[in-house]
Amino acid sequence: DAKTTQPNSMESNEEEPVHLPCNHSTISGTDYIHWYRQLPSQGPEYVIHGLTSNVNNRMASLAIAEDRKSSTLILHRATLRDAAVYYCILRAFIRGGGGSNYKLTFGKGTLLTVNP
């Protein structure tokens, strides 16, 4: 399985932008790049995903390198509620069976601390 590499932890100040990097040098052409976050005592929560082009939604922006070997999750104005573990994930196709056969391969993620 293709793997992702993220910094173990990052720190930010409230209301400042945060750039969370991710390396995925062995990404294949069919892998989607997904970002999830996990707040304490909760299950992961979808943030954003993309394939080749940069993406924006209400939560964040995703910048994908032209060669797709790295990406950056951008939180435009961090709040205290954004403190969480952020996972950069490759959504890979699973051969066989019916339906959409995809699995998420999580790494250890980046623990984001937001200072007031």
Add this chain to the structure above:
Amino acid sequence: ETGVTQSPTHLIKTRGQQVTLRCSSQSGHNTVSWYQQALGQGPQFIFQYYREEENGRGNFPPRFSGLQFPNYSSELNVNALELDDSALYLCASSLDSETSELFFGEGSRLTVL
């Protein structure tokens, strides 16, 4: 529209016992997947079910098994529990879509003594 719910939230078992964890998918979702999350680690994919059939499996032994029911609720069964099975077990549901996001429950915390 209700979210993904899991039960029980916490449970304690002893080595060698069997456990069944339950998940109620988000309304309208026909795909469910299960993940194991050890303390301090990211979730690891166990398997996925689509319309009551397993259609993908991670690197877990056969003593990890599952079921998906016609109403798309599901179960994760683990036989012959080992100490290393202590973890948070997460259920996630999704639509049958190539890029569909997964909706996770809050998990079932299993402790094996």
